[in-house]
Structures are given as structure tokens and as C-alpha cells.
Amino acid sequence: xxxxxxxxxxxxxxxxxxGIGLRSVHHEALLTDRPAVGFLEAHTENYFHEGGGAVSAxxxxxxxxxxxxxxxxxxxxxxxGVDREHLRRVKNAIARFEPALVSEHACWGHAGGEHFNDLxxxxxxxxxxxxxARQVGEAQDFLGMQLLIENVSAYVAFEYSRxxxxxxxSAVAARSGCALLLxxxxxxxxxxxxxxxxxxxxxxxxxxxxxxxxxxxxxRNGTVLVDDHxxxxxxxxxxxxxxxxxxxxxLPTLIEWDNNIPALETLxxxxxxxxxxxGEVHGLAA
Amino acid sequence: xxxxxxxxxxxxxxxxxxAVSCAVLPPAxxxxxxxxxxxxxxxxxxxxxxxxxxxxGDDYFRQLGAHYR
Numbered sequence: 001x002x003x004x005x006x007x008x009x010x011x012x013x014x015x016x017x018x019g020i021g022l023r024s025v026h027h028e029a030l031l032t033d034r035p036a037v038g039f040l041e042a043h044t045e046n047y048f049h050e051g052g053g054a055v056s057a058x059x060x061x062x063x064x065x066x067x068x069x070x071x072x073x074x075x076x077x078x079x080x081g082v083d084r085e086h087l088r089r090v091k092n093a094i095a096r097f098e099p100a101l102v103s104e105h106a107c108w109g110h111a112g113g114e115h116f117n118d119l120x121x122x123x124x125x126x127x128x129x130x131x132x133a134r135q136v137g138e139a140q141d142f143l144g145m146q147l148l149i150e151n152v153s154a155y156v157a158f159e160y161s162r163x164x165x166x167x168x169x170s171a172v173a174a175r176s177g178c179a180l181l182l183x184x185x186x187x188x189x190x191x192x193x194x195x196x197x198x199x200x201x202x203x204x205x206x207x208x209x210x211x212x213x214x215x216x217x218x219x220r221n222g223t224v225l226v227d228d229h230x231x232x233x234x235x236x237x238x239x240x241x242x243x244x245x246x247x248x249x250x251l252p253t254l255i256e257w258d259n260n261i262p263a264l265e266t267l268x269x270x271x272x273x274x275x276x277x278x279g280e281v282h283g284l285a286a
Numbered sequence: 287x288x289x290x291x292x293x294x295x296x297x298x299x300x301x302x303x304x305a306v307s308c309a310v311l312p313p314a315x316x317x318x319x320x321x322x323x324x325x326x327x328x329x330x331x332x333x334x335x336x337x338x339x340x341x342x343g344d345d346y347f348r349q350l351g352a353h354y355r
Contacts, residue, residue: 079291111291111298117326118319120297127290156315158293226318 010066014039014100014212016250016282018274019068020267021257027057029264034064037271039100041254044071047097048089062097068212068254069099075109076139076149077122077132083110091143101212101252103148103181104139106132106169123158124168133175140178148211149173150181153218153227154190165190166204173209180205182248183214184240185233189225202244210248215241215274216256230259233270242277250282327351 003012017038022030030040040061047055058067074086094102107119122128132149140147151169163171173180182205191198215238217231233241233255245251255270300308300316301323308316331351332339339347 079294108294111294114298114302116298116301116323118322120294120319123290123293125290131290155318156311158311221318224318 007063009063009098011098012066012100014066014068014252016252016278018253018255018271018278019065020255020271021070022058022061023258023261024054024057025261026264026267027053027061030061031057031064033264035264035268037065037268038275039066039068039252039254041068041070041256042097044069044090044093044102045073047093058097067097067099068101068103068252069093069097071102071104072119073109073115073117074104074139075107075115075120076104076135077106077108077128078110078135079108079131080111080113082135082138083115087139087142090139094143094145101148102143102145103150103212104136105150105152106172107152119152121152121154121156121158122168124161124163124165125158126162129163129168129171129175133172136172136176136178140176146177146179148179148181150183150214151186151190152183153186153193153225155193155224155226157194164201164204165196166201170206170209173206178209179211180209181212181214182210182244183216184244185214185216185218185237186227188234188237188240189218189227192225198240199243202240202247207248211251213241213244213248213251213253214256215253215270216258228259229256232266233273238273238277241274242281245278245281250278253278324352 005011015038019039019041020037022040022042042058047058071090105119108122109116109118109120136147136149149172151165169180187198187201215233216229217233219226219228219230253274255267257267296308300306301319304320328351
């Protein structure tokens with residue numbers, strides 16, 4: 001049971017249930033219908049300003065649901081360093097919305113003073129482990145909490161990478177003390193694009209580091225799978241999800257949908273499907 | 287040697303300008319990232335200049351955006 005504080009706002013850890021990504025087109029329906037999803041996840045950068053409709057919608061939704069804040073802009077693997085102003089704003093958002101989880105990506109996003117607003121790929125080298133682990137550590141110290149770091153979709157493999165992706169993530173987690181957020185769709189997309197084995201990936205990640213799972217849809221563009229979050233989760237990804245939670249245990253699981261966003265009911269139905277699988281694998285009431 | 291910084295500078299230059307290739311990546315693989323950047327840039331212009339967009343129409347606005355870069 002989720003614990004409520006004296007204001008009636010849910011506190012404590014994110015439950016091992018399925019949640020949905022909070023998108024502005026659903027703000028109203030979410031407040032009116034109050035669907036029984038386990039938690040909400042919001043993109044941190046959308047709530048950097050003081051006021052406005054988005055902030056008040058999140059504060060109202062927060063009164064009904066546990067919250068995870070998911071950053072898409074820090075680019076902690078950027079060799080130029082961490083943007084301190086961005087980090088300060090993340091800290092303000094944490095103080096304001098009191099998320100139970102805060103996550104970011106294993107990527108870079110800015111160079112030479114220019115921000116690309118994308119999750120750009122890192123080579124899997126010792127140098128990149130050093131940079132990412134050091135900056136994840138600095139961010140955790142500044143924010144005063146552990147971060148979850150998510151694997152990104154890859155469209156390129158650097159020839160000079162010396163580590164596998166799971167060795168890279170394991171080393172970053174071990175050195176920085178961060179936890180991992182495994183995006184099963186990203187594992188599938190990267191594996192298909194680069195000719196790797198997604199089951200081997202899931203079986204090789206340090207199991208105790210994984211604290212959350214993401215699920216989403218992707219698109220096919222010729223021979224390339226593109227992680228566009230624009231459709232339902234595909235059957236192959238549902239199968240990998242079942243395999244993943246059998247290994248990692250019952251974990252908070254997020255349904256992400258960012259393009260061609262459907263009615264709230266469709267999103268909630270995807271979350272129900274994840275909860276059914278959680279129930280089947282771990283004998284929990286869905 | 288700071289190879290990660292050099293890689294990111296080279297990648298960034300290739301993202302900004304399609305005429306620039308990136309030594310560490312084949313051009314075909316850059317297309318996905320270039321396209322993401324293009325969409326972000328276009329959406330930023332659409333949100334910044336909604337009136338211009340309404341006045342000239344979507345097609346023309348997209349062409350303008352492509353040239354503005």
C-alpha cells in the first residue's frame with residue numbers, strides 16, 4: 001500500500017506496478033478519470049519554470065500518484081562537463097515535486113556550448129566509463145540522491161568500443177553507485193540494429209542494480225528500427241519483458257508513448273498488460 | 287589524450303552540417319541523429335513563431351526552417 005503523508009500526498013518508494021508517462025494531452029483526463037495506474041513518470045525538463053499549466057497539472061496529479069522524474073537533458077556523458085544551471089533546476093524540481101525516483105540516460109548531449117536535445121551515443125571505452133561515472137557521481141552528490149541511469153537506443157557502434165554495453169553500464173553503476181533503469185525496447189532496438197542478442201544483454205546486467213523498467217513502441221525505417229515511442233509495445237519486447245522481470249524481480253514498469261499519443265485508455269490498457277505479466281511471473285494481484 | 291571530447295566535437299560538427307562527415311561514423315548511421323536534430327529544431331521554430339507559421343502555411347514554414355539553419 002502506498003503511504004500518504006499528512007497532506008494526503010503519496011510518499012515512499014514507487015510500487016512494483018506499471019505506471020504511465022505523463023503527457024500534456026492527458027492532463028485533464030488523468031485528473032478527471034484518475035485511472036488506477038501504479039505511478040506517473042514526467043520529463044524533468046518540462047517542469048523547470050516557476051508556474052504555468054504544466055506545473056500546476058503535475059502538482060495536482062502528484063497528489064494522486066507516486067512520481068518518478070525522468071531527465072532527458074543532462075547528457076552526463078558529455079566530455080565538456082555537467083551543465084550546473086541545468087542540474088540546479090533538476091534539484092529545484094526534486095524539491096518541488098518530491099519524486100521517489102530520479103533517472104537520466106547513459107549518453108552525451110552537448111559539445112562546444114551547443115545542446116542537441118538528443119540522447120547521443122557513447123563509445124564503450126574506459127575513458128567514457130570514467131567520464132560518465134564521475135559526472136553521475138557529481139550529480140548524485142549535488143542532488144542528494146541516487147540516480148537511475150538508462151540504456152539508450154543505438155544506431156551506431158563505435159569501432160573502437162572495447163566493452164559490451166552491459167559491461168559499460170555495470171562499470172558505471174559500480175564506480176558511481178548509481179542504479180540502472182533498463183529500457184527493454186531500447187535493448188531490442190539496439191540489438192536489432194547492431195546484430196546483438198537482447199537476451200544475452202538482459203542476462204548479463206548486474207541484477208541487483210536494476211530498479212525500474214521502461215517499455216515503449218518503435219518504428220521500422222527500412223532496415224533500421226527507430227525508437228520513436230509512437231506505437232504499442234511489440235510482442236518481441238513483451239516476451240523480453242517477461243524474461244527480464246523473471247530475472248530482476250517485480251519492478252516498477254513504465255509505459256512510454258511520445259509520438260502519435262493515443263487516448264489515455266490505450267495507455268492505461270498497456271499498463272494493465274504489464275501488470276498482468278508482473279502478476280503471472282511473481283504471483284502479485286494485478 | 288582526450289579522445290572522448292574530440293569524438294563529441296566531430297560528431298557535433300557533423301550533426302550541425304550535413305556536408306561534414308564524422309571520421310568515427312559511417313554517414314548512413316548519422317542520418318537518424320541528424321533527423322532527430324532536424325525535428326527538434328523545426329518544433330522549436332514552430333513554437334517560437336506560431337503566427338508566421340499560420341500566415342505562410344506548414345509546407346512553406348518547413349522550407350523556411352530548413353534554409354534558416
